[in-house]
């Protein structure tokens with residue numbers, strides 16, 4: 001049997017296995033899930049060993065890395081596959097039509113947390129490797145695998161891990177399936193990702209919640225003050241009003257502008273996918289320019305005071321918010337964090353105490369849009385989807401991709417099989433079985449196409 005026939009014959013098995021994988025509540029952000037994360041990593045590594053990949057868990061400062069390799073002395077090149085087995089938190093639970101870690105199939109979609117981001121997508125590559133191993137077909141490339149457990153919480157320990165294991169991870173090209181197609185039946189090669197920077201701010205007023213009748217009007221309310229500060233983050237044109245925020249921002253190139261304008265994007269359809277009343281963003285840019293090539297600042301969550309049933313008349317003791325900024329070339333995450341921290345401190349009135357925590361981040365990345373690796377990726381996508389891929393960028397971030405370039409010196413192929421409206425990070429995350437399947441066949445073809453690059 002050849003590897004493709006193996007894929008043809010094992011459709012249900014690879015789905016059943018993926019379901020098993022999806023059942024681990026591997027939420028990296030939550031310490032109470034530490035054991036689930038470990039169990040998931042163990043399971044994944046065991047599975048890799050079972051299909052013939054030599055795999056082991058490797059410790060990091062946080063959740064473990066699942067490392068694996070299939071080394072073939074006769075092969076000319078080495079491909080490093082990256083993916084993440086951790087997932088985002090699942091709240092709000094009441095909006096899920098099923099239980100997040102009990103996958104179901106509905107109308108051709110797998111519904112579960114991690115279905116597309118990223119368990120389902122990394123699974124396509126694992127199953128492509130298995131197709132070779134199970135049919136006794138020699139794999140024409142050296143394969144290395146790095147599946148991490150902290151991507152959804154910022155890959156805080158991965159840069160050090162990559163630096164410490166530079167020789168082990170050395171590769172000619174990196175393959176990542178953790179992005180999306182451009183739309184239905186619009187497979188894409190992504191040539192850029194935005195970076196990210198995280199900051200938290202907390203304002204503290206009275207040393208406990210106090211009666212808003214007895215004290216309101218005589219002291220500052222931290223929630224009111226935080227809202228003022230948040231309001232100062234943008235101007236009326238939707239631009240970020242932090243001093244120096246745009247200093248290093250690389251202007252859109254002619255190539256990008258042209259490339260974006262060529263894509264089959266319709267604002268109306270886009271708006272329907274996201275479900276907002278209207279579009280909104282920085283003045284002077286199109287939607288695709290705004291999400292792919294312009295930096296942003298967003299409050300991800302804001303907390304403070306009483307939010308329970310009924311009323312409670314208090315001046316809250318504190319208020320806090322979590323802030324992320326999406327970065328573009330050549331903004332530096334640390335520099336941007338510092339600029340924001342300075343802005344917050346400067347705009348914080350003396351009437352409250354201010355604590356700013358900088359969590360750092362990762363820079364934006366741009367990968368080549370031509371050359372033999374890209375050509376190989378295009379051929380593989382054509383083989384799996386029967387469709388020529390588009391060239392797109394993405395507004396999301398995969399922190400380690402920049403590290404792969406700076407530490408390993410290798411470029412990354414970003415080949416996403418999912419869709420941007422597959423509800424990643426939202427309730428009812430899903431992955432169309434059709435996309436999963438086409439991803440598997442593309443992943444299989446990719447191995448052969450990459451081997452040709454040096455042959």
Ligand code: BES
Nearest residue numbers: 117151152153154178179196394396397
């Ligand atoms: N799969 C996403 C990255 C992504 C999102 C690519 C959208 C293309 C489009 C990844 O799992 C992710 O969500 N990354 C985080 C990183 C952050 C926590 C540092 C993100 O972008 O929010």
Ligand code: ZN
Nearest residue numbers: 117152424425
């Ligand atoms: Zn994600």
